[in-house]
Amino acid sequence: MIKEFKQLFRKKVLVVPLFVFPIVMIVFFGYGMGGSVNNVNLLIVNNDMGVSSNALVQELGTFIPKNSDNKMFEITYTKDMSQSEAEDKINSAEYKAVLIIPVDYSDRLAKNEKPEVTLLTDQSDTTSTGIIVETMNKILAKSQPGTILLTVPDLYGSLKYIDFLTPAVIALTVFFGTVMSTGYAVAGEREDGTIVRILMTPVSRGAVIFGKTIHQLILQLARAVILILAAILIFGVTMNGSWLLVALILVIFTFGAVGMGIAISAKSEDMTSFQQISMLFTLPSMFATGVFFPLDSIPDWMRWIAYLIPLTYANDAMRIVMIKGQGINAIAGDLIILLIYSIIIFSVAIRIFRREV
Amino acid sequence: METIIEVKGLTKVFKTRRTELIAVDHISFEIYKGEIFGMIGPNGAGKSTTFAMMTTLVKPTGGSIMVSGLDVEKEDEKIRQKIGVVPQQHSLYPDLTARENLELMGNLYDVPKKLMDERIDYYLKLVNLKTHSDRFTGGFSGGMKQRLSVICAIIHDPEIIFWDEPTTGLDPQTRQAIWKLAMKFNEEGKTLIFTTHYMEEADKLCNRVAIMNAGKLVALDTPENLKKTSNSTSLEEVFIHLTGEEIRD
Numbered sequence: 001m002i003k004e005f006k007q008l009f010r011k012k013v014l015v016v017p018l019f020v021f022p023i024v025m026i027v028f029f030g031y032g033m034g035g036s037v038n039n040v041n042l043l044i045v046n047n048d049m050g051v052s053s054n055a056l057v058q059e060l061g062t063f064i065p066k067n068s069d070n071k072m073f074e075i076t077y078t079k080d081m082s083q084s085e086a087e088d089k090i091n092s093a094e095y096k097a098v099l100i101i102p103v104d105y106s107d108r109l110a111k112n113e114k115p116e117v118t119l120l121t122d123q124s125d126t127t128s129t130g131i132i133v134e135t136m137n138k139i140l141a142k143s144q145p146g147t148i149l150l151t152v153p154d155l156y157g158s159l160k161y162i163d164f165l166t167p168a169v170i171a172l173t174v175f176f177g178t179v180m181s182t183g184y185a186v187a188g189e190r191e192d193g194t195i196v197r198i199l200m201t202p203v204s205r206g207a208v209i210f211g212k213t214i215h216q217l218i219l220q221l222a223r224a225v226i227l228i229l230a231a232i233l234i235f236g237v238t239m240n241g242s243w244l245l246v247a248l249i250l251v252i253f254t255f256g257a258v259g260m261g262i263a264i265s266a267k268s269e270d271m272t273s274f275q276q277i278s279m280l281f282t283l284p285s286m287f288a289t290g291v292f293f294p295l296d297s298i299p300d301w302m303r304w305i306a307y308l309i310p311l312t313y314a315n316d317a318m319r320i321v322m323i324k325g326q327g328i329n330a331i332a333g334d335l336i337i338l339l340i341y342s343i344i345i346f347s348v349a350i351r352i353f354r355r356e357v
Numbered sequence: 358m359e360t361i362i363e364v365k366g367l368t369k370v371f372k373t374r375r376t377e378l379i380a381v382d383h384i385s386f387e388i389y390k391g392e393i394f395g396m397i398g399p400n401g402a403g404k405s406t407t408f409a410m411m412t413t414l415v416k417p418t419g420g421s422i423m424v425s426g427l428d429v430e431k432e433d434e435k436i437r438q439k440i441g442v443v444p445q446q447h448s449l450y451p452d453l454t455a456r457e458n459l460e461l462m463g464n465l466y467d468v469p470k471k472l473m474d475e476r477i478d479y480y481l482k483l484v485n486l487k488t489h490s491d492r493f494t495g496g497f498s499g500g501m502k503q504r505l506s507v508i509c510a511i512i513h514d515p516e517i518i519f520w521d522e523p524t525t526g527l528d529p530q531t532r533q534a535i536w537k538l539a540m541k542f543n544e545e546g547k548t549l550i551f552t553t554h555y556m557e558e559a560d561k562l563c564n565r566v567a568i569m570n571a572g573k574l575v576a577l578d579t580p581e582n583l584k585k586t587s588n589s590t591s592l593e594e595v596f597i598h599l600t601g602e603e604i605r606d
């Protein structure tokens with residue numbers, strides 16, 4: 001069956017837009033952007049035996065950034081936690097940042113020595129990290145001018161904004177690419193009548209859809225691999241995780257995107273209306289899902305939209321694997337949500353395809 | 358005569374948001390093995406819809422169709438192996454060559470490789486496209502596409518060929534060529550079913566003609582008998598006599 005579809009897909013693929021588009025995007029947005037973040041989940045591990053740290057903690061709890069009405073930190077308190085335990089909390093995205101106040105904090109201040117606090121942040125999100133570190137420095141300086149040392153260990157190697165951007169741009173590219181090329185294929189074959197010819201053969205509709213899906217999976221995976229390699233070679237982007245997991249995320253995600261492409265194109269009368277309808281679905285994904293800026297930095301209402309869009313979960317999973325180098329457990333939640341989305345979209349698509357085409 | 362297609366009480370209702378449109382209204386007829394069967398009727402009469410149901414593309418609302426002893430409802434995949442449908446549009450992949458288009462169809466119908474190559478060569482020669490076999494069809498002229506489209510539909514050697522308006526909008530030379538081809542297929546023993554706007558074509562070429570109007574079958578007989586019963590000299594007159602003079606679009 002697959003063999004029979006090979007010819008169908010031997011159409012010449014437009015290589016330039018396929019690869020140039022995401023690279024331009026990385027370069028274009030790659031120069032970072034400032035802004036503020038709020039509702040940052042901060043875990044304070046206060047091991048201090050004395051009371052001097054209370055002032056600092058208070059300061060953090062009430063801090064409101066300029067140009068904002070909301071508190072910057074959403075704080076949870078604990079004590080007696082090792083740094084590696086704290087790192088796990090970041091890796092699993094339970095907390096965005098962990099501040100560790102050492103046992104001798106008050107002691108050292110009393111002796112006029114410089115205490116050293118450690119800040120762990122989710123460095124896969126370079127923008128938020130930059131803002132959090134900067135804010136933390138300010139607050140520390142205000143609390144005890146010139147005395148407290150802040151250490152920020154590199155959890156995932158030294159990262160730039162582009163490291164944050166690349167995993168999501170790849171997910172975005174795969175999403176756009178799949179919806180568009182599946183859609184064009186179906187809408188085009190409808191427009192020129194070839195799909196009727198195919199449906200007249202003994203090949204079932206299920207097999208036609210299956211063929212299209214396999215084709216997209218192969219195409220998109222190949223594309224993702226090339227893009228990641230290019231990003232590593234050209235921009236020195238970090239790839240800390242497993243290629244296999246990246247493939248797994250993209251396979252599940254592409255599956256849903258194929259469904260979306262089929263559904264939209266089966267519903268639209270011709271090429272032009274397909275373009276318009278698909279824009280309606282794909283553009284919000286681009287801006288509301290934390291591709292270019294962290295979800296913590298966008299307004300609440302936008303974040304709620306983001307949580308409804310599958311790309312959000314693909315971005316998250318891609319970053320967890322590619323930057324944080326985590327295993328399947330860390331992305332299980334994202335994968336399950338993606339899988340549910342994909343199955344729903346795909347079954348709706350098959351239904352529409354059977355009815356409309 | 359042996360019946361190859363049997364249509365009984367066939368009905369198709371299209372439901373849109375507000376209205377119901379009865380495109381085909383309880384029609385029954387038989388088509389015999391080896392004949393050339395024509396369907397004529399004004400625009401919107403339901404010819405294409407009837408075709409679509411006979412070729413398993415559209416599910417009937419009511420009634421039954423047996424094609425070569427198989428039920429369209431239950432055995433549609435088997436039926437599709439036995440029929441060839443020439444689509445109204447040319448329906449070729451522009452970025453495949455003529456030969457690749459044919460091979461694609463052959464593969465989808467599971468034609469063995471060796472047999473397929475023989476047939477491809479034979480048919481390409483038959484429609485004078487042999488010298489263009491390795492060109493992309495995107496650059497073909499309308500007539501060339503038309504010819505290739507026809508042989509794409511029969512590469513699996515079907516018993517029955519369905520052909521919806523094969524000659525509409527073509528120049529007389531191409532029409533002539535298409536008819537020659539149709540006669541050739543018929544001589545090979547294939548049953549031919551087609552729709553047309555051109556009465557003289559139906560008159561000249563068909564063994565029997567069905568006239569449809571507003572979803573109903575209003576007449577079915579040989580061209581001679583149709584003319585005799587309505588006392589007309591041409592099929593065109595019979596047609597106007599049966600379907601009225603108003604223009605439909």
Ligand SMILES: Nc1ncnc2c1ncn2[C@@H]1O[C@H](COP(=O)(O)OP(=O)(O)O)[C@@H](O)[C@H]1O
Nearest residue numbers: 371378380398399400401402403404405406407
């Ligand atoms: N998919 C469809 N949905 C709704 N109405 C349709 C559809 N296909 C055909 N019709 C309607 O059914 C009627 C018969 O159409 P058709 O079979 O194409 O006629 P013909 O081929 O004889 O010109 C027309 O009124 C047409 O508008």
Ligand SMILES: [Mg+2]
Nearest residue numbers: 404405406521
């Ligand atoms: Mg028609």
